[in-house]
Amino acid sequence: ILNVEQSPQSLHVQEGDSTNFTCSFPSSNFYALHWYRWETAKSPEALFVMTLNGDEKKKGRISATLNTKEGYSYLYIKGSQPEDSATYLCAPRFGNEKLTFGTGTRLTIIP
Amino acid sequence: NAGVTQTPKFRILKIGQSMTLQCAQDMNHNYMYWYRQDPGMGLKLIYYSVGAGITDKGEVPNGYNVSRSTTEDFPLRLELAAPSQTSVYFCASSSTQGYNSPLHFGNGTRLTVT
Numbered sequence: 001i002l003n004v005e006q007s008p009q010s011l012h013v014q015e016g017d018s019t020n021f022t023c024s025f026p027s028s029n030f031y032a033l034h035w036y037r038w039e040t041a042k043s044p045e046a047l048f049v050m051t052l053n054g055d056e057k058k059k060g061r062i063s064a065t066l067n068t069k070e071g072y073s074y075l076y077i078k079g080s081q082p083e084d085s086a087t088y089l090c091a092p093r094f095g096n097e098k099l100t101f102g103t104g105t106r107l108t109i110i111p
Numbered sequence: 112n113a114g115v116t117q118t119p120k121f122r123i124l125k126i127g128q129s130m131t132l133q134c135a136q137d138m139n140h141n142y143m144y145w146y147r148q149d150p151g152m153g154l155k156l157i158y159y160s161v162g163a164g165i166t167d168k169g170e171v172p173n174g175y176n177v178s179r180s181t182t183e184d185f186p187l188r189l190e191l192a193a194p195s196q197t198s199v200y201f202c203a204s205s206s207t208q209g210y211n212s213p214l215h216f217g218n219g220t221r222l223t224v225t
Contacts, residue, residue, distance in 0.1 A: 004153065032211060034213060034214070036214075042218070043115075043201060043216035043217060043218050043219055044154075044201070044214075044216045045216070046213030046214065046215070049211050049212070049213050051211055089153070089154070091154075098144075098156050098159065098169065099156075099214070100153070101146075101153035101154040101155075102153050103151065103152060103153045104153070
């Protein structure tokens with residue numbers, strides 16, 4: 001069983017503030033890391049797929065970095081808006097195995 | 112484009128009953144997956160398929176069966192429902208099993224077994 005940890009489990013952020021959270025995973029045999037955004041009563045939607053050490057992806061106010069050597073990825077949200085409220089899932093992939101999903105960081109933006 | 116369509120959205124079963132959760136995708140994706148989501152747990156893979164006629168077990172396959180007779184459809188069968196199968200079920204598809212292909216999820220089926 002591969003241990004994927006996301007921290008914090010939940011987070012409340014004032015509208016307009018920036019925030020970040022972490023996905024930690026075993027660094028050996030790493031292939032790729034997926035980030036998904038999951039709004040309440042909807043289905044998860046892909047944000048990023050990252051494969052290379054040092055990779056940085058950006059989509060609007062959301063960006064992510066990847067460190068495959070130490071086994072972590074950060075997701076950043078700049079200038080949080082109420083529509084950013086969601087659970088953010090990370091899912092690394094190792095070798096030929098399927099994605100292993102973390103339990104997510106639940107983000108609530110306070111207007 | 113409808114993407115990934117799951118039916119039904121909600122279902123209540125009695126212990127021992129059977130049902131099929133339907134999943135269809137219109138993106139011509141080869142790879143399809145069934146996940147379950149339990150409170151406080153990450154998405155757990157039940158079964159997956161790499162193409163029509165090919166299926167394989169995931170992390171938590173016990174109590175479930177699947178078939179993949181066409182590229183579009185990937186139904187999940189519960190033969191003898193148990194309370195432990197109360198969960199939210201998500202079907203997903205991807206264009207390849209390559210590590211750079213994101214998953215496209217359906218809207219989920221909330222199943223309660225009482």
